[in-house]
Amino acid sequence: MNTEERWVDVAEVATHLGVRRESVYRWIEAKGLPAHKVGRLLRFKLSEIDEWVRAGGGGDDEGVPKEDADEDENQ
Numbered sequence: 001m002n003t004e005e006r007w008v009d010v011a012e013v014a015t016h017l018g019v020r021r022e023s024v025y026r027w028i029e030a031k032g033l034p035a036h037k038v039g040r041l042l043r044f045k046l047s048e049i050d051e052w053v054r055a056g057g058g059g060d061d062e063g064v065p066k067e068d069a070d071e072d073e074n075q
Contacts, residue, residue: 007043
């Protein structure tokens with residue numbers, strides 16, 4: 001039995017957080033969303049994403065253009 005957490009892609013992170021994929025990319029750059037480069041691909045551990053959220057990583061929209069923040073709220 002393998003209990004190791006699997007790696008997920010941007011689409012799965014976006015679905016998990018209920019935001020658009022563009023927000024995930026923006027949060028990596030602007031807010032330090034934890035991401036790992038595997039070759040040319042970005043991969044994530046959902047446990048790290050959840051920890052980042054609990055620590056307040058996605059708390060405010062500082063550095064995020066107003067129209068982008070509004071779009072995420074309206075999904």
